[in-house]
Amino acid sequence: MITAEGDSAMEYEIAGYGTETIELKEGKYHVTATSVLDSVFVDEDFEITDESYSYNLNLTKQDYIIENVMYIVSDNPELYTTNESFTYDGKTYEEVDADVIPGALLVASAWDYNLDEEMPEEVTIYGDNNSTTKSKVYRAQTFVLYLELYELFNGMDEEELGELDF
Numbered sequence: 001m002i003t004a005e006g007d008s009a010m011e012y013e014i015a016g017y018g019t020e021t022i023e024l025k026e027g028k029y030h031v032t033a034t035s036v037l038d039s040v041f042v043d044e045d046f047e048i049t050d051e052s053y054s055y056n057l058n059l060t061k062q063d064y065i066i067e068n069v070m071y072i073v074s075d076n077p078e079l080y081t082t083n084e085s086f087t088y089d090g091k092t093y094e095e096v097d098a099d100v101i102p103g104a105l106l107v108a109s110a111w112d113y114n115l116d117e118e119m120p121e122e123v124t125i126y127g128d129n130n131s132t133t134k135s136k137v138y139r140a141q142t143f144v145l146y147l148e149l150y151e152l153f154n155g156m157d158e159e160e161l162g163e164l165d166f
Helices: 140-153 158-163
Strands: 002-004 027-034 040-048 055-057 064-072 085-088 091-094 098-101 106-108 131-139
Touching: 064 140, 085 098, 085 140, 091 140, 131 140
Parallel strands: none
Antiparallel strands: 002 027, 027 040, 055 106, 064 098, 064 131, 085 091
16 A cells, blocks of 8 residues: 555555556655555655656565666677676676666666566667667566576577476
């Protein structure tokens, strides 16, 4: 439930790991979030200071991870591979360009694709540019799971993957 200062309450039912888009004007608010068993897990105030900006209300206060992906138009895409490494929870992943946003209730949107949007395989690159970088936000647990699965299955060919019994 979100309550504006001196206003009536707005109630939203959002599934776990779900998202909901709402518009809030600049102002002070109070949020109360309860589980399906009616236990309160968030009971806090927050403030919107710039109504032209977009925010994620992160009720679980989990860390977010922003992955930066370079899209390239080139006959030699190997020239554009990242030498970045990413460390989270004590483990380092090579060739991953990502940043951590530590868990907070209100997170200003600083990415191209939100939690409920897929990172596209292709994007339009304008002008004379031969590359562009896009970013996607993930919940930390989800992103780390993707990285772990990639490491696990990266060395397997299609035949070996087809033999796996899930």
